[in-house]
Amino acid sequence: MFSFDHQITRTLHDEHLATISVLERLEGVFRKYGPKKTPAPDNDDITALLGDIINLVECDVKNHFTFEEGKLFPLLSAMGDMPISQILTGEHNVILPLGNLLSEMAKTARADGFSDAAWTAFRQSGVELIERMISHIQKEEMALLPMLEDIVEEDEDAELMMAYSEMR
Amino acid sequence: MMSTNFLSGANSRLLPPSIPFRFFMAAMIFYLLFWAALLYNADDITSYMMGSGPMLGTIHMATLGVLTMTVIGASLQLLSVATRRAFKAFWICRLLSWIYIPGFMLLAYGMFSGWYMGMLAGACITGTGLLIFFGLIIHNIRGVQGMAAIMQHCWAAMLSLLALVALGIMLIFDMEHGFMGDHLAVVISHFILAVFGFMSLLAMGFSYILVPMFALAPAPPEKIGRLSIACNVLAIIIMLVGVNMYLPWVTLAGAVLAMGGVGLYLLGMTGVYRARMRKRLGVPFLLIRIGWFMLFLTVLWGGAGLLNLWPDTGHSLFAVLAIIGWLLTFLTGILQRIIPFLSSMHTSGSGGIPMLASSMADERYLLVNATGHLGGLFLVALGVALDKTVIIQGGAALGLIGAGALLLYMVTVVRHMIANQPEESIG
Numbered sequence: 195m196f197s198f199d200h201q202i203t204r205t206l207h208d209e210h211l212a213t214i215s216v217l218e219r220l221e222g223v224f225r226k227y228g229p230k231k232t233p234a235p236d237n238d239d240i241t242a243l244l245g246d247i248i249n250l251v252e253c254d255v256k257n258h259f260t261f262e263e264g265k266l267f268p269l270l271s272a273m274g275d276m277p278i279s280q281i282l283t284g285e286h287n288v289i290l291p292l293g294n295l296l297s298e299m300a301k302t303a304r305a306d307g308f309s310d311a312a313w314t315a316f317r318q319s320g321v322e323l324i325e326r327m328i329s330h331i332q333k334e335e336m337a338l339l340p341m342l343e344d345i346v347e348e349d350e351d352a353e354l355m356m357a358y359s360e361m362r
Numbered sequence: 363m364m365s366t367n368f369l370s371g372a373n374s375r376l377l378p379p380s381i382p383f384r385f386f387m388a389a390m391i392f393y394l395l396f397w398a399a400l401l402y403n404a405d406d407i408t409s410y411m412m413g414s415g416p417m418l419g420t421i422h423m424a425t426l427g428v429l430t431m432t433v434i435g436a437s438l439q440l441l442s443v444a445t446r447r448a449f450k451a452f453w454i455c456r457l458l459s460w461i462y463i464p465g466f467m468l469l470a471y472g473m474f475s476g477w478y479m480g481m482l483a484g485a486c487i488t489g490t491g492l493l494i495f496f497g498l499i500i501h502n503i504r505g506v507q508g509m510a511a512i513m514q515h516c517w518a519a520m521l522s523l524l525a526l527v528a529l530g531i532m533l534i535f536d537m538e539h540g541f542m543g544d545h546l547a548v549v550i551s552h553f554i555l556a557v558f559g560f561m562s563l564l565a566m567g568f569s570y571i572l573v574p575m576f577a578l579a580p581a582p583p584e585k586i587g588r589l590s591i592a593c594n595v596l597a598i599i600i601m602l603v604g605v606n607m608y609l610p611w612v613t614l615a616g617a618v619l620a621m622g623g624v625g626l627y628l629l630g631m632t633g634v635y636r637a638r639m640r641k642r643l644g645v646p647f648l649l650i651r652i653g654w655f656m657l658f659l660t661v662l663w664g665g666a667g668l669l670n671l672w673p674d675t676g677h678s679l680f681a682v683l684a685i686i687g688w689l690l691t692f693l694t695g696i697l698q699r700i701i702p703f704l705s706s707m708h709t710s711g712s713g714g715i716p717m718l719a720s721s722m723a724d725e726r727y728l729l730v731n732a733t734g735h736l737g738g739l740f741l742v743a744l745g746v747a748l749d750k751t752v753i754i755q756g757g758a759a760l761g762l763i764g765a766g767a768l769l770l771y772m773v774t775v776v777r778h779m780i781a782n783q784p785e786e787s788i789g
Contacts, residue, residue, distance in 0.1 A: 214578070214639050221642060325718050328578075328640060329706065335639070336575050 200351040202358065203339045206262075209254050210331045216246050217324045224321060229314055235307025244300040251297040253362070259286045261358050266342065273345055278337050285330045292323050377439055377448075379708045381455045383776055385435030386701065388463050390772045392427030393690075394765040397738065399423050399474070401758035405751040407682075407742075408675040412549045414481065414537055419474030424685050426466050426488065429561050432693050434462070434495055436568065436700065441499065441516070444571055445506045454498060462491025481534045489527045496520050511587025515567025518595045522559025526552055550605050557684050558620070559598050562657075565692055566590070566627050573631060576699050577638035577647070582630030590630065593623030614668045617661070624661050628654055645725075645732045646698035652736065653692025660684045678746045686739050686761075694735055694768065698728050701772060705779045722778040727771035734764020 198204045227233050233240050267279035299316045399420040410417040438455055442448045469484025503516050529552040536542045574581045597620035604613030660683040667676055702719030738761025745753030
C-alpha cells in the first residue's frame with residue numbers, strides 16, 4: 195500500500211480506505227438493486243450499510259473536511275500552493291451537503307424502510323456521492339498527502355495528530 | 363515510488379482543453395476510419411509484407427492516426443502537470459495540430475492510393491509536425507529532477523521518434539528510387555522503432571503515472587521502472603543490429619532482453635493493480651489489463667517468430683497483436699478513463715458545481731466500445747491465424763461499431779464541456 199511516514203498522512207489515508215470500502219459496498223447494493231427494485235425493509239445487510247453511511251458522514255467526512263480546511267490547507271497556502279486547496283475546498287462544498295442529504299435519507303430508511311420514491315432519490319444521491327468522493331480521494335491521495343509528507347516536520351506532525359484526535 | 367504529488371497544482375498547469383482534445387478527437391475519427399479501412403482491405407492483411415497500397419495506409423491509420431495522435435494529446439497535457447513545467451507557448455501546440463493532422467491525412471491518402479508524391483509530401487509535413495512535438499517534449503523534460511524512470515522512457519521514446527521519422531521518409535523515397543540494399547530490413551527497423559521504441563515506451567512510461575492515479579494505488583518502486591527501460595532500450599538497439607546485420611541470434615538475444623523489460627513492466631503494473639484502494643475499476647481497466655496481456659503475448663509471439671515457429675501468416679498476427687492487441691487496446695482503455703477525468707478537471711474551479719463525468723455522457727457507450735474493440739481484436743486475430751477473410755471482416759465490423767460508440771461518447775463529453783466552460787478557457 196501507500197507508504198506514508200507521518201502519523202497524520204497515515205490517518206487520513208486510513209480514513210480514505212474506510213470511506214472507499216463503505217462506498218464500494220454501497221455501489222454493490224446499487225448494482226444489485228436497480229432504480230426500480232426497491233429493497234425490502236427487513237434486509238439486514240442494507241440496514242447495517244445505512245448505519246455505516248450515517249457514521250461515515252457524521253464522523254469521518256465532517257471531521258476530515260473540517261480538519262483539512264482548518265489546519266492543512268493553510269499550510270499549503272503558506273507555501274504558495276493555493277490551487278489544490280481551492281479545488282479540494284470547492285469539492286468539500288459540494289460533497290458535504292450531498293453526504294448530509296444521504297445521511298438523512300439513510301436515517302429515515304432505517305426507521306421506515308424505503309418507499310419506491312425514497313429509494314430512487316437515495317440511489318440518485320448515492321451514485322453522485324460515490325463518483326464525487328472517489329474523484330476527491332484520488333486528488334487527495336495523489337496531491338495532498340504526498341505534499342504533506344514533504345512539508346510537515348516531525349513535531350508539526352505530532353501537533354496535527356493531537357489536534358485531529360481532539361476533533362474526533 | 364515514482365509519481366508522488368502528480369496532481370498538485372494541476373489546475374494551474376492544465377492546457378486549454380481545445381489543445382489535448384483536438385488530438386483526442388482526431389484520434390477517435392481515425393480509430394473509426396482504421397476499422398473501416400481494415401474492413402475494406404480484409405483480404406490483403408495476411409499477404410501484406412511491405413510496399414505502398416491500401417494496407418500500408420490502414421496500418422498507418424492506426425499507428426500515426428490513432429496511437430501517435432493520442433500520445434501527442436496525452437503527452438502535452440500529462441507532462442506539463444507531471445514535470446510542473448506548463449507549456450506556455452500554446453500557439454506552438456496549436457501549430458503542431460495544424461501541421462500534423464492535415465499532413466497525416468495527405469500521407470494516409472498517398473499510401474492508400476499508391477500516389478508517390480502525395481506520400482512523400484505527406485511524410486515530410488507529418489515529419490515536420492513530429493519534429494515540433496519532439497522539440498516541445500524535449501524542452502519540457504530537459505533537466506527535470508526526479509521521476510527518473512519516467513523521464514528515461516520519454517527520452518528513449520523521443521530518440522526513437524527521430525529515427526523512425528528519418529527511416530519512414532527514406533522508405534518512401536526508396537519506393538520510387540530503389541537506393542536501399544535491403545528495403546525489408548529497413549521496414550522491420552522502422553516497425554521496431556515505431557511500435558516498440560516510440561509508442562510502447564511512452565505508453566509504459568506514462569503507465570507509471572496514470573495507472574496508480576486511476577487505480578488509487580501506490581506507484582511501483584523506481585528500480586523496476588529503471589531496470590525495465592534499461593532492458594527495453596538495450597533490447598531495441600540489439601534487435602536493430604541483429605536485423606540490419608543479418609544476425610538472427612543477436613535479434614533473438616534482443617527479443618529475450620525485451621521479454622525481461624516487458625516482464626519487469628508487467629510485474630510493476632501487476633503490483634500496482636493488486637495494491638489498489640479502489641476495487642471496482644470498470645470497463646477502462648478491463649481494456650488496460652487485456653492490453654497488458656496482449657503485450658505479453660506479443661513478445662512471446664515475436665520470440666516464436668525468431669525461432670522460425672511462425673505459420674505463413676505469423677508476421678501479420680504479430681502486427682495485429684502488437685498494434686491492435688497491445689497498443690490500441692491499452693490506449694483505448696486509458697482514453698476511456700482520461701477523457702472524463704480531464705473534462706471534469708476543466709469544469710472544476712469555474713465557480714459552479716463541478717460536473718460529474720458520468721453526467722456528461724452515457725457510460726454505456728464505453729461498454730459498447732470495449733465489446734466492439736475486444737470482439738474485433740479476437741476475430742481479426744482469429745481470421746489472420748486461420749487466413750479467413752470473412753472472419754477478419756466480421757472483426758473489423760465489430761471494431762467499427764465499437765469505435766463509433768467511443769466517438770459518440772467523446773463528442774457528447776466535449777459538447778457538455780464546452781457548454782459548461784467560461785468562454786476564455788475554451789481557446
